[in-house]
Amino acid sequence: MTGIFVPEPVVQVRNLGKVYGPFSDETISRTGSSFGSARDAVTGSIVAAWDISFDVQPGEALGIVGESGSGKSTVLRCIAGDVEATTGDIRLANVDEGKVNILDFDASRRRRLRIDQLSVVYQDPAEGLSLGITAGGNIADPLTAAGWRNYSAIRTRAKELLTRTEVPIDRIDDLVRTFSGGMRQRVQIARALANNPGVILLDEPTTGLDASVASGVLDLIRSLLEELNIAAIVVSHDFRVIEMLTERCLVMHHGRIVENTLTDQLLEDPQHPYSQKLIAAART
Amino acid sequence: MTVVSHREPTGVIAALSGSALHDEPAFTVLDEESKREIRRALLHAVCAPGYQVPFGSREMPVARGWGSGGLQITLAIIGSSDTVKVIDQGDDEGVNAVNLRRLVTASTGCEETTEVSEATVVQTRHRIPEDELTSQHTLVLQVPVPEPLRGIERDMRELSRMHAESDYSRMWVSLYEDKVRNGVITQTTGYPCLVNERYVIATTPIPRWDIPRLHNAEFLSLFGAGREKRVYAIPPHTVVEPLTFEDIPFEIEQNENTHCRLCGSNSSFLVQSPSQDDNWSCSDTAWCRARRTK
Numbered sequence: 001m002t003g004i005f006v007p008e009p010v011v012q013v014r015n016l017g018k019v020y021g022p023f024s025d026e027t028i029s030r031t032g033s034s035f036g037s038a039r040d041a042v043t044g045s046i047v048a049a050w051d052i053s054f055d056v057q058p059g060e061a062l063g064i065v066g067e068s069g070s071g072k073s074t075v076l077r078c079i080a081g082d083v084e085a086t087t088g089d090i091r092l093a094n095v096d097e098g099k100v101n102i103l104d105f106d107a108s109r110r111r112r113l114r115i116d117q118l119s120v121v122y123q124d125p126a127e128g129l130s131l132g133i134t135a136g137g138n139i140a141d142p143l144t145a146a147g148w149r150n151y152s153a154i155r156t157r158a159k160e161l162l163t164r165t166e167v168p169i170d171r172i173d174d175l176v177r178t179f180s181g182g183m184r185q186r187v188q189i190a191r192a193l194a195n196n197p198g199v200i201l202l203d204e205p206t207t208g209l210d211a212s213v214a215s216g217v218l219d220l221i222r223s224l225l226e227e228l229n230i231a232a233i234v235v236s237h238d239f240r241v242i243e244m245l246t247e248r249c250l251v252m253h254h255g256r257i258v259e260n261t262l263t264d265q266l267l268e269d270p271q272h273p274y275s276q277k278l279i280a281a282a283r284t
Numbered sequence: 285m286t287v288v289s290h291r292e293p294t295g296v297i298a299a300l301s302g303s304a305l306h307d308e309p310a311f312t313v314l315d316e317e318s319k320r321e322i323r324r325a326l327l328h329a330v331c332a333p334g335y336q337v338p339f340g341s342r343e344m345p346v347a348r349g350w351g352s353g354g355l356q357i358t359l360a361i362i363g364s365s366d367t368v369k370v371i372d373q374g375d376d377e378g379v380n381a382v383n384l385r386r387l388v389t390a391s392t393g394c395e396e397t398t399e400v401s402e403a404t405v406v407q408t409r410h411r412i413p414e415d416e417l418t419s420q421h422t423l424v425l426q427v428p429v430p431e432p433l434r435g436i437e438r439d440m441r442e443l444s445r446m447h448a449e450s451d452y453s454r455m456w457v458s459l460y461e462d463k464v465r466n467g468v469i470t471q472t473t474g475y476p477c478l479v480n481e482r483y484v485i486a487t488t489p490i491p492r493w494d495i496p497r498l499h500n501a502e503f504l505s506l507f508g509a510g511r512e513k514r515v516y517a518i519p520p521h522t523v524v525e526p527l528t529f530e531d532i533p534f535e536i537e538q539n540e541n542t543h544c545r546l547c548g549s550n551s552s553f554l555v556q557s558p559s560q561d562d563n564w565s566c567s568d569t570a571w572c573r574a575r576r577t578k
Contacts, residue, residue: 108449137461144456151463151529173464 008093009055010231011079011199016052016088018074021045023086033253033274038071047255048074052088054250054260056199061225061232063242063249063263065278071255072235076203079233080120081110092117094198115145119192123204125184128191131177135162135187138176142194161190166220182213186220193224200225202234206241218244239282243267251275309393314359318342322360322515326506329517334479335447336430341513351384351409352510354426358384358407361422361506364393369403374411374553374567381409398570410473412494414552414571417503419520425488427509430516432476432486452484452527459527469528472537478525479518492526492536493553499524547575 019027027040031047038047049071056062064072077083079090081102091098094117102113114120122128129138139158140148148154159169165186171179176187185205192200205221206214222245225232234245242249242263249266251259251274258272270276314322318340325339344352362368370385372378376398384407389396397403400415407424417423436454437443446452455476462469473489477498487495488507498505498518505518518524526534542564543550552571554564566572 111449111451133457133461134464136464137457140460141453141457144460145451145453149456149530151460151531153531154460154529 010058010093011056012091014053014089017050017086018048019086032256033258038255049255056231059229061246063246064235066252070252072252076235116195118199119197120201121192121205123207125188128188129176134173136172138191146195165190199231313391319360325515329515330519333522334483334485336514336516341510348511351426353508354407354424357424357506357508366404367395367397368405370407372409375569410489414568419502421503423505425507427488427507430509430512430514432484476527547572
């Protein structure tokens with residue numbers, strides 16, 4: 001690679017694994033894409049994700065696709081810290097210059113990463129937002145967690161973010177419960193961007209929205225990713241989302257990565273038989 | 285016609301009616317082991333200002349919620365050489381204050397007073413006396429709800445995590461929401477304060493008026509919640525900051541146009557009594573009386 005400029009990856013994931021139940025080398029060898037199941041028939045353990053390695057470059061959006069139960073959300077939640085990984089190594093460029101594995105952090109330090117390093121946008125806005133407080137209050141939460149103590153500065157920042165995510169400013173003081181699904185998702189995105197995180201994790205961000213609202217939210221996410229030069233990991237089973245947002249993507253099947261390629265290439269010329277099936281199914 | 289001869293009451297009746305006062309205590313409420321357990325919890329509380337220390341709250345001769353936490357602290361720290369003052373909303377003559385004071389003096393043999401200058405232990409419900417407290421005083425506050433975050437989180441494990449990690453962002457969000465909805469921060473009594481730049485506490489329901497007096501105080505404040513089985517403390521010279529945004533100054537109750545109808549003061553905490561025209565009076569009755577007799 002000498003002579004070629006390779007930027008430092010923002011996120012570096014190595015050999016990430018999550019197993020529910022006891023496991024051994026045999027368990028691993030009895031599961032996976034080639035075996036046709038994530039469940040070990042002998043022990044009953046579920047290998048939700050195994051041997052997951054990838055990098056995300058600055059400003060890059062990486063997609064993870066696969067059918068339901070393929071382990072893509074597990075990978076995302078292991079990175080976010082919602083699920084404790086069984087094994088692996090995850091480094092963030094902005095956290096101790098990428099010299100430490102964030103999986104070694106205790107729960108408290110891990111949670112603090114979520115304030116200004118790693119943001120998550122969940123499929124269900126109720127998971128990322130408090131529906132009983134206002135849109136502004138939901139944005140105030142990560143801001144105050146990061147030490148903001150000036151009321152008018154918080155208001156200004158909240159308005160700025162809501163404007164950016166195309167939520168009408170006059171709804172800043174309305175409870176999120178009164179918002180439509182698409183609007184809730186926009187508030188969730190505004191909240192996720194509050195402290196300019198280096199990495200944003202999007203878990204099925206438009207699933208559950210109707211087609212026209214979903215495409216509006218997708219347009220917004222795409223322009224934000226371009227504008228903010230933020231690294232993103234997008235999990236979706238919807239190829240439209242992956243095609244629109246990502247340059248590169250991983251295909252997961254039964255807890256393993258079966259293909260890691262450019263998104264265009266995957267859509268035009270899928271290599272792995274499972275990817276071919278997946279693309280063919282999406283085309284019909 | 286039978287004549288019932290008048291006899292001096294004995295035992296508990298004697299103690300409670302006051303005839304055994306200042307002699308050897310006729311009975312005790314807490315055994316020495318219980319007092320030690322409470323004092324250990326208090327030492328822990330003083331070492332970690334603002335941290336709520338669990339303790340084995342005992343059954344008291346008053347119902348939980350009627351000052352049983354404050355009473356246990358007072359009984360654990362007081363000795364026969366002490367002088368106790370007990371107030372209920374600033375009033376020495378409130379029924380509960382009188383009964384608690386009698387119980388404390390009768391069961392410990394300590395002196396009682398209504399004067400701050402004579403007291404060494406001041407047990408209080410929802411006020412701090414107007415007179416300046418010094419290093420000779422220990423203030424014991426009765427606390428109904430010791431958990432400042434109770435209104436925003438119900439899960440005890442989550443609450444202890446939030447305190448452990450100093451994760452008070454949701455408290456700040458609740459202040460933000462209050463300001464958005466009402467234009468001001470409406471919390472009047474029991475205003476949340478950050479103690480020693482570490483723990484947020486519920487300041488019992490003392491009025492905002494009393495909050496600045498907890499900051500860098502000369503005296504030790506001990507908070508006892510009997511029903512919730514928690515004690516916490518503010519040692520002398522501890523930083524106590526009411527939680528508020530930088531651009532929204534913390535304000536205390538004050539009205540230049542109101543004066544105490546008895547002593548004319550407007551430099552004390554005034555309360556309104558219903559059904560009178562000129563109906564403001566000092567909440568601290570001993571302070572008001574002293575002003576009038578001067």
